Amino acid sequence: MSAMKRHSVLTGLLTGTIACLTAFGYCASRSAVDGSAATPAVTITVSAAASLQDVLEALTPQFIATHPEIAAHYNFGSSGSLQRQIEQGAPVDVFFSASAEQMEALDDQGLILSTTRRDVVGNHLVAIAPLDSTLEASDLTQLKTAAIDHIAVGEFRSVPAGRYAEQVFATLNLLEPLQSKFAFGNNVRGVLSAVESGNADLGVVYATDAALSDRVKIVATAPAESHQPIRYPVAAIASSVQPEAARAFIAFLQTNVARETFTAFGFAPVPSDD
The missing domain is CATH 3.40.190.10 (Periplasmic binding protein-like II)
Incomplete structure (x- = not known):
């Protein structure tokens, strides 16, 4: 990964995050939390597509600043593998996919809260x-x-x-x-x-x-x-034990600061009529 390009994108956005991802594989990373801050009362697990790793870690400090009561634990991998984990009962609160296909498969099985589903960004x-x-x-x-x-x-x-x-x-x-x-x-x-x-x-x-x-x-x-339009949908998982915190995370992804950060990382805005 480019030090120069990564630095130019992350300057002012990312502080103290933990990154890990194995080539051709899967791993999890936890959100960075300022040790001086109060201990969060709630922890949510966000299963997200591997291509979202850098931008979500960059957004973590902003999310913590606006929701100090919530800690986000990230699970990064291919959307297909994350879908299977959710189908098998993995304790996940939010699914952020790189494709509508995986989200629709979970929706068909009643595994997501359909009313929370949103298309957040696009890509090329x-x-x-x-x-x-x-x-x-x-x-x-x-x-x-x-x-x-x-x-x-x-x-x-x-x-x-x-x-x-x-x-x-x-x-x-x-x-x-x-x-x-x-x-x-x-x-x-x-x-x-x-x-x-x-x-x-x-x-x-x-x-x-x-x-x-x-x-x-x-x-x-x-x-x-x-190819089909590239859309990144997000939704809360129906079995989440922290549905309100999951909704808060999804709402945060639609704020101006989140949109600006997604744009800084090269993601495309989703047409307003989507």
Whole structure:
């Protein structure tokens, strides 16, 4: 992850947070709490897509400042794996997904409080290569003839970024020609890591993830019409034992300070008629 880019985005936003995420894997991180502050009376668990890790950690101090009585414990991973954990009864209060598909699956099972569901932000999909790569493909269709051995993508079934990538490749008639070159990651940060390390010649990630690294470059942007709109919905879990605190967290995500922070990290605003 880029120290320079990360610093430029986080300056004035992030103080004293704990970050951890394994490449191609899953982990949890706890919110940073000022030791001098009063002990929060309530703790909520927020299961959030891996691509939201940096921005949520940046928002943590602001959330604590406005809700000192609530501590947020974050669970980061692919939206698909987080969905399965909730279905299996994991003690989660808020689900913040990178795709509507996982949220709708939980809604169909009555596992979320539908009235709390909101689309918070959007994103864009880009193709990235190692910074020193000579690959040039301003148009994704050029990948068909490019000298590429490995293309890192998220799992098509469980990782929203992977599902969007599959849609792009299918729309551009590239899915079959490139099939043998795909290397699948368990989350979008794993895909980014594979390209950063040079283990993949190309990767497909969100624009916000690409912006955090100075070890990769964007070689092409997926046409918006080649995939479903990228939306990040959030909702409280029906089994939450802290529903009011969960609602407070969701409301905070829609405040001006939260919107400004999402924008600073490169997330796209959701159209007002959504």
